[in-house]
Amino acid sequence: MEDDSNISELLAARGIRLTRQREKILAILLQQRDHPTASEVYERAKQKMPSISLATVYNSLEALARNGLLKQVNVDRAPTRFCANLEDHSHFFCERCGAIYDVEAAAAQLGNLPPGFVVFHADVALKGLCSTCSDLNV
Amino acid sequence: MEDDSNISELLAARGIRLTRQREKILAILLQQRDHPTASEVYERAKQKMPSISLATVYNSLEALARNGLLKQVNVDRAPTRFCANLEDHSHFFCERCGAIYDVEAAAAQLGNLPPGFVVFHADVALKGLCSTCSDLNV
DNA sequence: TTGCGATTTAGAATCATTCTTGATCTCGGG
DNA sequence: CCCGAGATCAAGAATGATTCTAAATCGCAA
Incomplete structure (x- = not known):
């Protein structure tokens, strides 16, 4: 899949270690741009990667956001949502x-x-x- | 205290039921304008009203905010803070x-x-x- | 003054998120 | 290509803010 190789490059370009979990999570965010919560990402990730844990989803989202590949979106007290749109x-x-x-x-x-x-x-x-x-x- | 009578009027004017707890909480917010969290308000309230409960602080803050006497301020994932400045x-x-x-x-x-x-x-x-x-x- | 419905209290419960621990994996160097 | 150091993962416990529950109490209108 061209998307996935693209994702590998994105991760590598940031010097962030490549793991299947991070790849998958970034792919999910790039694919369906509805600002999902960590739990929603977890549900989607489990479909293709049943052994993934919620903690890993949190860790990966945090790592991706810290490296500028995702944005966190907070609305009042609701769970944090994530956004792969890097445009302003x-x-x-x-x-x-x-x-x-x-x-x-x-x-x-x-x-x-x-x-x-x-x-x-x-x-x-x-x-x-x-x-x-x-x-x-x- | 003129402040307190003022507070009673504020509450009454909004048709919000007057209780000692709500009065005290609003007074705290008016007095020290440092955007405290619910827990901080609780600590301050306990000094004069030792029997007050944290749940009441949450309830009162919510009631006051709902009636426009307080504003809620959210910063990322940090605890909600409260503000008695009603100016824009x-x-x-x-x-x-x-x-x-x-x-x-x-x-x-x-x-x-x-x-x-x-x-x-x-x-x-x-x-x-x-x-x-x-x-x-x- | 009285009564009803709103509010308070204390503590349990919930929910998102973070932490802990041991196992597993990635990646650079040999 | 293989190894080892250090990063990351999984599972579940822990944390922290907030909400809910149930019973006692209070505020306010009549």
Whole structure:
């Protein structure tokens, strides 16, 4: 599969040790871009790799995210979700159906910060209704 | 205490039932604006009200937040923090010392959303170094 | 004052996540 | 190609934040 060789290269390029588990997990994230939780990734991974453990899923997701191959997405208190879209983008959270969508990057227009404050990142989280759910309201 | 009578009024104005526990918890949040966690609020509340339970702190914080008297602040996976500043503002998270600061509201400049998407809120989370911690780097 | 429904309490339960331990695997060097 | 050091894995226990449960108590409207 070309995808898999691609994944090997991605991992190697980051100097991150290649294991079947990490390959599989990254493949899952690249394949179905619905921002799954660790448990959801675990369920999907078990189908092809029944012996994988949940702890390994957590470890692998952490390793991949630390090396910039995945992004973690947090919404309030809900379980962390993962995203293989490495482009600059923002996330939109549908308050009705709970789905997460990648949307065009929103820029944060900073107000005045107190002197000495240095901003490294500005994360913008959009919340509202997705097209499917706003239709239901009509 | 004028603060407390003020608090009673705040609660009453929202039609939220007045209890000693809720009064105390709101007073704590108004008094020390350092974005405490539920556990921190619990510790402070116990000093004056030793019989209060952690569950009550959670319940009260939830009730106050639901009625718009408090804001919940989430940073990644860390425990939820609470904020009595009802003005429009953003939060700045210091990546070194972990402190949270209220800062002037940052406006999110939305990109193009897919048709049918409706945005209700756009939360901007700023991360970087506060003045104290950036000084250490010089 | 009275009663009902909301709230409190204490502790158990839940849920996501992390840790621990011993087994297994990856990868560079020989 | 084979070996060994160190990284990673699996299984399950442990942790930590938060929520739930059940019974006692309280707030508020009539």
